[in-house]
Every structure is written in C-alpha cells, then in structure tokens.
Amino acid sequence: ASEEIVLLDVWASPYAMRVRVALVEKGVKYVCQPQNLVDKSSLLLEMNPIHKKVPVLIHNGKPICESLVIVEYIDEVWPESSPLLPIDPYQRSQARFWGDFIDKKIFVGAKELRMAEGQEKENKAKDFLENLKILEGVIGNEKFFGGDTFGYVDVALVPITSWYDVLETCGNFSIEVNCPKIMAWTRRCKERHSVSSSLPDPNKVYSFALETKKAIGLK
Numbered sequence: 001a002s003e004e005i006v007l008l009d010v011w012a013s014p015y016a017m018r019v020r021v022a023l024v025e026k027g028v029k030y031v032c033q034p035q036n037l038v039d040k041s042s043l044l045l046e047m048n049p050i051h052k053k054v055p056v057l058i059h060n061g062k063p064i065c066e067s068l069v070i071v072e073y074i075d076e077v078w079p080e081s082s083p084l085l086p087i088d089p090y091q092r093s094q095a096r097f098w099g100d101f102i103d104k105k106i107f108v109g110a111k112e113l114r115m116a117e118g119q120e121k122e123n124k125a126k127d128f129l130e131n132l133k134i135l136e137g138v139i140g141n142e143k144f145f146g147g148d149t150f151g152y153v154d155v156a157l158v159p160i161t162s163w164y165d166v167l168e169t170c171g172n173f174s175i176e177v178n179c180p181k182i183m184a185w186t187r188r189c190k191e192r193h194s195v196s197s198s199l200p201d202p203n204k205v206y207s208f209a210l211e212t213k214k215a216i217g218l219k
C-alpha cells in the first residue's frame, strides 16, 4: 500500500505553510486535515501532546512536530528531488542559523506587531523592519537564500509573504520601499508552483487577520 502522509494544519498558519511548500517541492502527495485550535481534536492532542500545536506531519502513523523539524525530516526522507538543505555541514549550519533567526525575529516579530496596540505598534514595526533588513543584506543579489536554488531558508521565510498586507497595514510601512531585494525574492518565489499552490490568497489572510486580531488560533 502507498505510504500515508497526513498534515494537521490550519490554512492561515505560516508555520504550516512551510510544510506544504516542502512537500510540494518534493512532489510528495499528502492529505491535509485542517484543525480547530480552539476546540482541539483528540488526534492533534495525541499526535502533539507536548505543544498541542499545528503543523504536525503524520507519516505512516508516526507524528513529527515543529515546522522546521518537519521540513528537515521531509528533506531526509525524500532526498532524491529538490534538496532543501545544502550538503556541506558548514552551509547546513548557516541555513539552520537563518531558519532559527526567521523563527525568533521574523515570525515572532510579525505576530507581536499584529497584536501590538498604540505606541507599542511603532516599536514593533521598527523592530520588524530592522530584522527584515538583515535578511535583505543576506539575500543580496542572490536568486534565493539557497543561492541559485530554492532551499531550506526560502521555505522557512516564504510563508510570511502571505502576511505582508496585514503587516504593512499594522506597521504603516512599505516592504517594497524598505526591502526591495526581499520584494524581488518574493516575486521569484511566488512564480514557483510549490509556493503558489501552498500559500493562501493574501486578501483572505488580510480579512481573517484584521477580523480576528486576537484569534487564539494564531497566537
């Protein structure tokens, strides 16, 4: 029987989008099981008892949790197509370093900006742009963070692009003006089937986010 690959996710979760992009890059067929994060299913609680969060990849009945851990797992289980992490150990360490930076500064920073009120908003907007400008320097004139090929760091970051409209509204800034190279990278990524088929329509994210600013599901 063919192997069974199930993804427990929510459509607007940037963390879950990472896994969808990685699976499509690998050409791996999977079944999405959207989760309710307010009234969590017994499956989610059983598959991720520690964090009780999505995404969770269930491969032949065994759960893998934490989006970047899942992306590495996918890269190792299906190595023959679209390698995501470099071969060289030092290059791998640098890719993991930037994946961690994206988690701690970009994804967390985006959530803090979205949740901020009043003066706090300005501070969070400044912090977010400062950190995005660091990545502007990292991408430089490369096509992707992986150099010529779309790789692990690209997968880690690309979900935030579906949240740009929300962040520009909350932060009252233009990403194009502040980070033109990140914007060029964004357009390049969106041309890829793995990205266009895995990320939701930004308008859908926009109305969802502004409507449910304090949404438990996206804390």
Ligand SMILES: N[C@@H](CCC(=O)N[C@@H](CSO)C(=O)NCC(=O)O)C(=O)O
Residues within 6 Å of the ligand: 010, 012, 013, 014, 015, 016, 037, 052, 053, 054, 055, 065, 066, 067, 068, 216, 217, 218, 219
């Ligand atoms: N470090 C983890 C974060 C996942 C997460 O926050 N998932 C959220 C939805 S997306 O914002 C989640 O499942 N929240 C439910 C909860 O916190 O109860 C990862 O990389 O997979």
